[in-house]
Amino acid sequence: DSGVTQTPKHLITATGQRVTLRCSPRSGDLSVYWYQQSLDQGLQFLIQYYNGEERAKGNILERFSAQQFPDLHSELNLSSLELGDSALYFCASSVNSGGAGGGGALHFGNGTRLTVT
Amino acid sequence: GENVEQHPSTLSVQEGDSAVIKCTYSDSASNYFPWYKQELGKGPQLIIDIRSNVGEKKDQRIAVTLNKTAKHFSLHITETQPEDSAVYFCAAKRGADGLTFGKGTHLIIQP
Numbered sequence: 001d002s003g004v005t006q007t008p009k010h011l012i013t014a015t016g017q018r019v020t021l022r023c024s025p026r027s028g029d030l031s032v033y034w035y036q037q038s039l040d041q042g043l044q045f046l047i048q049y050y051n052g053e054e055r056a057k058g059n060i061l062e063r064f065s066a067q068q069f070p071d072l073h074s075e076l077n078l079s080s081l082e083l084g085d086s087a088l089y090f091c092a093s094s095v096n097s098g099g100a101g102g103g104g105a106l107h108f109g110n111g112t113r114l115t116v117t
Numbered sequence: 118g119e120n121v122e123q124h125p126s127t128l129s130v131q132e133g134d135s136a137v138i139k140c141t142y143s144d145s146a147s148n149y150f151p152w153y154k155q156e157l158g159k160g161p162q163l164i165i166d167i168r169s170n171v172g173e174k175k176d177q178r179i180a181v182t183l184n185k186t187a188k189h190f191s192l193h194i195t196e197t198q199p200e201d202s203a204v205y206f207c208a209a210k211r212g213a214d215g216l217t218f219g220k221g222t223h224l225i226i227q228p
Contacts, residue, residue, distance in 0.1 A: 002160065002162065042206075056214055105163050107163070110159050
């Protein structure tokens with residue numbers, strides 16, 4: 001058990017809808033990362049928050065947004081959903097900001113499987 | 118941005134034999150290289166990592182080597198066991214950027 005909690009485990013929704021995925025990081029971890037995993041694209045980095053502030057941005061669509069709250073949990077909001085958004089969405093956490101030093105082990109949750117019909 | 122290539126996509130070995138998975142990266146400024154194991158229905162789990170100032174690191178049956186000049190790194194698993202069957206991902210990271218993952222290797226341990 002990584003200590004990272006993601007809810008819900010499964011989500012089925014229709015095109016055009018909006019959903020919110022939730023993540024609670026490991027106790028003591030200040031950074032939260034969001035990744036999208038699909039068969040054709042693999043694991044794609046979306047966005048990172050560190051202690052409430054956006055830290056790094058990857059291939060996140062404008063229809064997607066995220067935030068990290070004062071209690072350090074994070075939410076990923078996906079709107080105007082399309083069939084191609086169907087994927088596994090993972091949250092990961094780490095103790096540090098993963099800055100210039102590069103390192104900082106990421107601990108992944110078990111993901112939310114999103115199916116858009 | 119960074120690009121990570123991983124080979125092979127599928128690797129089948131006999132139980133007890135060794136398995137080697139190779140990755141190359143494109144950005145010479147990348148300085149952190151972790152390996153993750155993903156089992157069915159679970160998130161990736163960190164199994165070993167190496168930083169750019171180290172050439173090799175070992176943890177029991179698992180070892181990672183890094184060749185900065187050639188920009189490639191490899192995962193070595195010795196004395197493979199059935200529980201080693203999973204998908205393995207390499208990744209590279211530069212500074213504050215997010216991890217860039219390879220496409221994964223499905224490792225199958227044949228009894």
